[in-house]
Amino acid sequence: xxxxxxxxxxxxxxxxxxxxxxxxxxxxxxxxxxxxxxxxxxxxxxxxxxxxxxxxxxxxxxxxxxxxxxxxxxxxxxxxxxxxxxxxxxxxxxxxxxxxxxxxxxxxxxxxxxxxxxxxxxxxxxxxxxxxxxxxxxxxxxxxxxxxxxxxx
Numbered sequence: 001x002x003x004x005x006x007x008x009x010x011x012x013x014x015x016x017x018x019x020x021x022x023x024x025x026x027x028x029x030x031x032x033x034x035x036x037x038x039x040x041x042x043x044x045x046x047x048x049x050x051x052x053x054x055x056x057x058x059x060x061x062x063x064x065x066x067x068x069x070x071x072x073x074x075x076x077x078x079x080x081x082x083x084x085x086x087x088x089x090x091x092x093x094x095x096x097x098x099x100x101x102x103x104x105x106x107x108x109x110x111x112x113x114x115x116x117x118x119x120x121x122x123x124x125x126x127x128x129x130x131x132x133x134x135x136x137x138x139x140x141x142x143x144x145x146x147x148x149x150x151x152x153x
Contacts, residue, residue, distance in 0.1 A: 006123065009062070012026070018044050035083065061121060105133060107133075
């Protein structure tokens, strides 16, 4: 019997697990992927929702049965790069199935109201939302609403 997995693809992004949802944050360097991930982890934990980093900055992404699975490369597993300080250890999950892609964009590229959008990564079609780069205050309510996490549950 053959495995339906594809060869791992190295992608630039940060992945985390929030409750049962795998979230992949993408965007150019310096757009705030790690900052948003850390804020989401903290925000969820204060509300009693499980949240943990999967991988920061570089990820191995593999399609398994039509689902995208992300994991950190072994050399950086359990490390999170803190801006201005460098890599620091952080509790992590070894892998997550991605349910949502969060693309960080410039303010001028952000629509006030977003239509349903999707993105294909590694042959897997995934729902996507866009949030303004380096704006955790605006991103948190959007993501909590999208993931049905308090106060939106």
